[in-house]
Amino acid sequence: MPFLAAAVVIVGLLCLLDLLLTVGVIRRLREHTEQLGQLSAAGGDSGSLPIGAHVPQFEAGSIDGEPIGLDAADGTVVGFFSTTCEPCKQLLPEFIDYAANLPGGRSRVLAVVVGEDGDGAATAASLSSVAQVVVEHHSGTVATAFRTSTFPTLYVVAPDRQVMVSGHTMDVLRSPATAGAIG
Incomplete structure (x- = not known):
């Protein structure tokens, strides 16, 4: 019986750890979504010059x-x-x-x-x-x-x-x- 109680406690701790990691991932995804939204609103992305930038001379x-x-x-x-x-x-x-x-x-x-x-x-x-x-x-x-x-x-x-x-x-x-x- 003590083995069963220990297994339940371990499973509970693992579920709590998983929950904490999931909350952390969701927070990071929200931050990235906000940053992408700001970048998009600025009119550019990493693959092009944004609005307001100056194109350097070229030939x-x-x-x-x-x-x-x-x-x-x-x-x-x-x-x-x-x-x-x-x-x-x-x-x-x-x-x-x-x-x-x-x-x-x-x-x-x-x-x-x-x-x-x-x-x-x-x-x-x-x-x-x-x-x-x-x-x-x-x-x-x-x-x-x-x-x-x-x-x-x-x-x-x-x-x-x-x-x-x-x-x-x-x-x-x-x-x-x-x-x-x-x-």
């Missing part, structure tokens, strides 16, 4: 052989697409349609296709009529300047190279705030 070559940087055009739209990203493939037709109807034409749109050598040719070709297109590796000049590692990522950048809009869906480009930023 790259387009698929047409033209040098690319951020022009002084107000509200330059920048889209990053990966060749291995299914959401990118789904977003691409909407982005092309949006860019085709953008005032100022392709000079106000920069599309960056990120992939391995030769992977981005078809994607780049589909974008070339509506955007200046750069094809590069994940650690390429433009992706590094924008600190972009998640795809797709969309930006609107002001003439002073400040990020005015940042996000991962076409909703960010269609919002009233974006319409004012593009002018």
Whole structure:
């Protein structure tokens, strides 16, 4: 009988310990959820530049052989697409349609296709009529300047190279705030 009482006490202590650990995990999850919410509200994440950040100077070559940087055009739209990203493939037709109807034409749109050598040719070709297109590796000049590692990522950048809009869906480009930023 003493053995049974000891077993019940041990099981009870183990259940209490499990309960304390569960409460601790729930508290940490709430903290992380709050931090992610604050990060999201700030307009950015670890895979892109947040709203208000300044894009550093960069130079790259387009698929047409033209040098690319951020022009002084107000509200330059920048889209990053990966060749291995299914959401990118789904977003691409909407982005092309949006860019085709953008005032100022392709000079106000920069599309960056990120992939391995030769992977981005078809994607780049589909974008070339509506955007200046750069094809590069994940650690390429433009992706590094924008600190972009998640795809797709969309930006609107002001003439002073400040990020005015940042996000991962076409909703960010269609919002009233974006319409004012593009002018």
